[in-house]
Amino acid sequence: MDCQNAEGLVDRYIAKTLDTQTMAEFLEHIESCPSCYQELETSFMVTAAMQHLSDEEDTDLDFRRLLEQDLKRARYHIILSQVLRFLRICLYLLLAAGLTQVILMLIVEVNKLL
Numbered sequence: 001m002d003c004q005n006a007e008g009l010v011d012r013y014i015a016k017t018l019d020t021q022t023m024a025e026f027l028e029h030i031e032s033c034p035s036c037y038q039e040l041e042t043s044f045m046v047t048a049a050m051q052h053l054s055d056e057e058d059t060d061l062d063f064r065r066l067l068e069q070d071l072k073r074a075r076y077h078i079i080l081s082q083v084l085r086f087l088r089i090c091l092y093l094l095l096a097a098g099l100t101q102v103i104l105m106l107i108v109e110v111n112k113l114l
């Protein structure tokens with residue numbers, strides 16, 4: 001992902017509308033590109049400040065820490081979805097192995113009958 005792509009995704013990251021794959025690529029770029037990280041930090045702070053103004057309750061004003069927490073949550077979400085994808089693949093493999101076994105048993109039984 002290049003800077004132009006990453007900058008175009010900042011608002012969608014903040015609005016949490018990125019799919020997992022795009023978010024993973026976005027985070028990878030953000031972590032290695034200080035300029036785009038700065039862009040994200042600025043947009044995040046503006047959004048958080050506006051939310052703070054409209055919120056009645058006293059929210060946390062440490063925007064830098066809030067962004068770090070948000071990025072940590074995003075990374076956790078990516079890892080979780082990778083683990084789930086891996087487990088899904090394992091499940092498919094188990095099902096395929098089970099089906100193969102059933103088919104082999106059927107073939108053996110049919111051969112016994114013939």
Ligand SMILES: [Zn+2]
Nearest residue numbers: 003006033036
């Ligand atoms: Zn960049």
